[in-house]
Amino acid sequence: MTTIDDRTTEAAVTGAGSAARITSAGASTSEGGQELRPRSEISQKELMREAGAVLRMSESAAAALSELSADAGEDQSMIINMGPQHPSTHGVLRLMLELQGEKVLRCKPIIGYLHTGMEKTGESLTFLQGGTNVTRMDYLSPLNNELVFAMATEKLLGIDGDIPERAQWMRMLLSELNRMSSHLLFMATNGMDLGAVSMMLYGWREREEVLRFFQKVTGLRMNHNFIRPGGLAADLPAGWRDDVLHLLDMLPPRLAEYEVLMTGQPIWRERLQGVGVITQSEALALAATGPILRSTGLAWDLRRDMPYLKYREVDFDVVVGAHGDAYDRYAIRLNEIRESMKIVRQILERMPSGDYRIQNKKVTPPPRGRIDESMEALIHHFKIFTEGFKVPEGEVYVAIESPRGEIGCYIASDGSSVPYRMHVRAPSFVNVQCLPHMMRGGLVADAVAVISSIDPVLGEVDR
Amino acid sequence: MTVTGADQATSSASSVSASFVVPQGAVVGESRGQKVLFVESAKYLAAIESLYRDGFTMCVDLTAVDYLTHPGRSLPTGVVGERFEVVVNLLSLSRRERVRVRVQVADNASLASIFDVHPSSEAMEREVFDMFGIRFDGHPDLTRILMPEDWDGHPLRKDYSQGRIPVQFKGAAS
DSSP, X not given: OHHHHHHHHHHHHHSSOHHXXXXXXXXXXXXXXXXXXXXXXXXXXXXXXXXXXXXXXXXXXXXXXXXXXXTOOXXXXXXXXXXXXXXXXXXXXXXEEEEETTXXXXXXXXXXXXXXXXXXXXXXXXXXXXXXHHTXXXXXXXXXXXXXXXXXXXXXXXXXXXXXXXXXXXXXXXHHHHHHHHHHHHHHHHHHHTTOHHHHHHHHHXXXXXXXXXXHHHSOSSOOOOEETTEESSOOOTTHHHHHHHHHHHHHHHHHHHIIIIXXXXXXXXXXXXXXXXXXXXXXXXXXXXXXXXXXXXXXXXHHHSOOTTGGGSOOOOOOOSSOXXXXXXXXXHHHHHXXXXXXXXXXXXXOOSOSBOOOTTTSOOOHHHHHHOHHHHHHHHHHHHTOOOOOSEEEEEEEEETTEEXXXXXXXXXXXXXXXXXXXXXXXXXGGGHHHHHTTSBGGGHHHHHHHHOOOHHHHHO | XXXXXXXXXXXXXXXXXXSSOOOTXXXXXXXXXXXXXXXXXXXXXXXXXXXXXXXXXXXXXXXXXXXXXXXXXXXXXXOOOOSEEEEEEEEETTTTEEEEEEEEXXXXXXXXXXXXXXXXXXXXXXXXXXXXXXEEETOTTOOXXXXXXXXXXXXXSTTSOSXXXXXXXXXXXX
């Protein structure tokens, strides 16, 4: 006791002492009531309520799942932190794990470290500017975020039926390419998390090829703000068809390489098969969507089941798994890249000519050349970019299929040019809730594989 | 995807006829072709349970709106607007149908948690509590989720302004 006192006084004298710094760093990660509480502080009922509710079983049946006896002492288990700074938490996700030896008994994700109040920001940006905000939420599929925001705005405006054909096909092209780039990055990070470090390089390399096309089309690799209410910001550039064909020619042999490197490898299969299993009823109870829901064998894909854009007119398969494990989720994403390529090929054949945005002077800014000739065009241009266009009062919820699941946008408008309330239903935010159920009873060494298989984007979880 | 149900003729007050069993006391509304149910806060949990039995087994989204600065919003007759509105988006996978439940919640009032019906609402209700300060009775772990534990205020309320920390300019008044 005296030695500690001595050290702290010494630290105080010398200024920035290491002991003082450690205590302050420890205090800064404390989230009090948000944290996982030790077993001694919670009742068995509380402990089992959550598990029982998800599994749709009685508390006693849920209690039987836990292999640790109810009166387990503190010495039998321990709570450790994984994150918020951890290379495989895909951002700043903090998991509190209760371990018994190497077995995970409980797990609680603690989020909010990337919270920047984007929904609040959305209430001060006009409907035209809103795209710059939502595109930064799920930064791995920005075009899907923009698409759902634009579609919600169009529905509020009542112009969702008037979007030109070419704009819809262009949106589909970008959305599918974005799905490919997002899944390619998943291949990279999933490989890296499981020790296939070379896979990280290959995955990023292929994704970069897709992003290069995005840069040519939108001007930016990420955060494009290209899909806007009423259509798109610009038409496709000259030579876009050759670029897409180049991508479609380049990717299949690379995907075949992935199969050799990962799919067929016994080590890869050992690490993923039977790990992070979730049942179909659990996934439905937790409202998990996307590859997680499909890995349980349920073919639910909004592109097919509640079609938007022109998905009704293209032919593609919904890839499903059977076991609900991490391997199924990997295999689904790999094959969804192939399905997206199939869709992109059909888009190339069917891309119509025409306008890439709606010709509604109140929504679409006039072309630059018209501003020099027409007084009205100048007024419209000025009004749209200063005040924005007014959106009638009402509220809508629009959902599309992002690479991670259902991304929805709820907008309530009070009749002004900024959303009264803009809420994004982020698939990762909901999917992260699956972590405790996927990890229960698993090994701590598999925790990384399970996080990776959910493929969360923390920018979207925290918004 | 079909919006209309069995009987189109009986829709007198509401503009959309429901293809599902409307919970007791709910007012059927419509917003841009999407089905909306207005439910009193006392009958909220029962309505969610009724819809669950009717096939709306997935609670896709739960959020809230603070109508403090927009009190005159248009609501169907029979619905009295309160300051907050909790919005629940339900999905029926078998019928490929969505319905949105809107509940009016007064300031400082609490609402029943739907956690036992839809466990997916765990994080969403925590987010609404964190951002709006609406309490959910019966929620297993109603703590802040995005903001730090000791945060003061609820950021998405309309009386919580942006830029609360005033920016000071040298030599300027105030």
